[in-house]
Amino acid sequence: MKKYLRTKILVYVLTFIFAVTIDWLIPRLMPGNPILVLVSRFSGLPESARVMYSYLTKAFGLDQPLWKQYFNFWIAFLKGDLGISIYLYPKPVLDVLKSALPYSLGILLPSILASWFAGNSIGALAARRRRLDSILLPIMYFINGAPYLWLGIILAYYFGVVLRWFPIAGAYSFGLRPHLSWLFVGNFLKHWILPFLSLFIVQLGGWAIGMRNMVIYELESNYSRFLETLGVKNSLIRKYAFRNAILPQITGLALQLGTVIAGQVTTEVVFSYPGIGYILTQAILNQDYFLIQGCFIFIIIGVLIANFTVDLVYVALDPRIRYSYGGEIS
Amino acid sequence: MSEILFFALRNKKLKAGLSIVLFFVLLGLFGPLISKYKDPLEYVGPGYQPPSKDFWLGTTTFGQDVFTQLVYGIRSSFFVGLVGGGLATLIGLSIGFLAGYRGGLLDEMLMMLTNILLVIPTLALLIIIAAYLPYRGVLIQSIIIGFTAWPWTTRAVRAQTLSLKAREYVNLARISGRSTLKIIIYEIVPNMLSYVFMVFILQFGGAILAAVGLDFIGLGPTKGISLGLMMQNAVLWNAIQLGMWWWVIPPGLVITLIVGGLYFMNVGLDEVFNPRLREM
Numbered sequence: 001m002k003k004y005l006r007t008k009i010l011v012y013v014l015t016f017i018f019a020v021t022i023d024w025l026i027p028r029l030m031p032g033n034p035i036l037v038l039v040s041r042f043s044g045l046p047e048s049a050r051v052m053y054s055y056l057t058k059a060f061g062l063d064q065p066l067w068k069q070y071f072n073f074w075i076a077f078l079k080g081d082l083g084i085s086i087y088l089y090p091k092p093v094l095d096v097l098k099s100a101l102p103y104s105l106g107i108l109l110p111s112i113l114a115s116w117f118a119g120n121s122i123g124a125l126a127a128r129r130r131r132l133d134s135i136l137l138p139i140m141y142f143i144n145g146a147p148y149l150w151l152g153i154i155l156a157y158y159f160g161v162v163l164r165w166f167p168i169a170g171a172y173s174f175g176l177r178p179h180l181s182w183l184f185v186g187n188f189l190k191h192w193i194l195p196f197l198s199l200f201i202v203q204l205g206g207w208a209i210g211m212r213n214m215v216i217y218e219l220e221s222n223y224s225r226f227l228e229t230l231g232v233k234n235s236l237i238r239k240y241a242f243r244n245a246i247l248p249q250i251t252g253l254a255l256q257l258g259t260v261i262a263g264q265v266t267t268e269v270v271f272s273y274p275g276i277g278y279i280l281t282q283a284i285l286n287q288d289y290f291l292i293q294g295c296f297i298f299i300i301i302g303v304l305i306a307n308f309t310v311d312l313v314y315v316a317l318d319p320r321i322r323y324s325y326g327g328e329i330s
Numbered sequence: 331m332s333e334i335l336f337f338a339l340r341n342k343k344l345k346a347g348l349s350i351v352l353f354f355v356l357l358g359l360f361g362p363l364i365s366k367y368k369d370p371l372e373y374v375g376p377g378y379q380p381p382s383k384d385f386w387l388g389t390t391t392f393g394q395d396v397f398t399q400l401v402y403g404i405r406s407s408f409f410v411g412l413v414g415g416g417l418a419t420l421i422g423l424s425i426g427f428l429a430g431y432r433g434g435l436l437d438e439m440l441m442m443l444t445n446i447l448l449v450i451p452t453l454a455l456l457i458i459i460a461a462y463l464p465y466r467g468v469l470i471q472s473i474i475i476g477f478t479a480w481p482w483t484t485r486a487v488r489a490q491t492l493s494l495k496a497r498e499y500v501n502l503a504r505i506s507g508r509s510t511l512k513i514i515i516y517e518i519v520p521n522m523l524s525y526v527f528m529v530f531i532l533q534f535g536g537a538i539l540a541a542v543g544l545d546f547i548g549l550g551p552t553k554g555i556s557l558g559l560m561m562q563n564a565v566l567w568n569a570i571q572l573g574m575w576w577w578v579i580p581p582g583l584v585i586t587l588i589v590g591g592l593y594f595m596n597v598g599l600d601e602v603f604n605p606r607l608r609e610m
Contacts, residue, residue, distance in 0.1 A: 011449070012449065023458065137597075160570070262451060284461060296454050
């Protein structure tokens, strides 16, 4: 078990270093002088362009040798200095992202957990039940193929514009200020439900399909057959199958995370929901490179934490890993 | 081979998925020929028009024909799927075979790299690369998608190669002095051909979805049209609030049907290739 966690942690540390290096390397790899490119795109007065130029020259430190630039980048990074946002000048990138983070997590975590539980239950239910399966499976496959943003658009159009049940922009109404009261919480939830649903529904498809296939696989395996010949009740066999099938689904949780985050980014754009994804898009549209890089780092850190949590859960649930760790876990 | 064809022709899932995908392939190929307007970005009529005889899927806020944009968008989606998905499959296979067959230090290093890339969300990587490219075409977009989407393929292929490697006919080939490349091509690949094909289909769909995401957040092609760009423009110009469903809904519907059809095809193929999954 220790070896298992040690290998994982090593990968995560290397991933982190790799990601920060990419963050540093990409602007320097691109053709031309990155500062000139940045300044030329910075739509402002010549005066502010000059200020930006001197600021960026200092921030990039291009006059120094490469190893020193890289070193300085890490020092600034470890101090929590991710640069200054151009689009929200003069707010530091870190502050912008910190205030956006709760909104993203508030949709991301509940949608992942809820869809995981619901999807696995549906999948386990549908496995080897022909009628239910033949109805549910095609639906789940097409749901799984839908881009998150499109589902968001459909929900926004139907529930927001046609039925007018829910608002479709922002995290709360313009007149309100975030504070703890029934009025605000109710308003917040009303804005929250549609983005949550669009993430929830798309993920549901994937989990249901995965679980269905895993349960079928387990029901085909020798121990299930053996139990069957012993005349054990069907419900008990299914229970064992379910317990075995749930393990790959936990690993899947970590693997799916990247796609879900991509979906979250686009969903936030559809609903103008002020999370990291929305900030990221604003940064891209306004060519705010420090903010883009900051979003990248934030996403990576989040993914790493989530991956590690999944590993811990896996160790807690699967006794085989606790006792021995050898070979590949697939 | 004939046995596979026999089951392939009887598999409902495969047939359904394939027909949907083929329909859109044909629409992408011939759509631009049957649409009345030649340039998807040209202003051909009044804006805000719902679908009618002149404008089959209505017009955008600016009076561009949505149907024309849609059929050109389908073309670029298939292009991204083919090039991006193809490239990702190729890279994933090569590294997977090499790491699995060679083993040792090379394997350790390649798998470390794969595991690292597997943790980083593809979209995040794409964003950071695409944001710094001053000019982006559909080809460049496909290439960067191809270069970032391969890790899961590598892992799966490596695991399969490891199990094939221990077979006797592979040992025989090795004893007879065949080179690594030849053993991989002649002994290992043919036994995984069905799997390779399915991986390609999944990568194809994945590349299309990745491109849509990139387009939508403003990192799409700087020239031309794509389904993601259509949705980006529609949302940016408040098509949802204005109730212009003919502009925002069809591009996503097409993508959902194409990708869903591909996935469905894949399940069908799985049943065709794998006797244990066949429905009795």
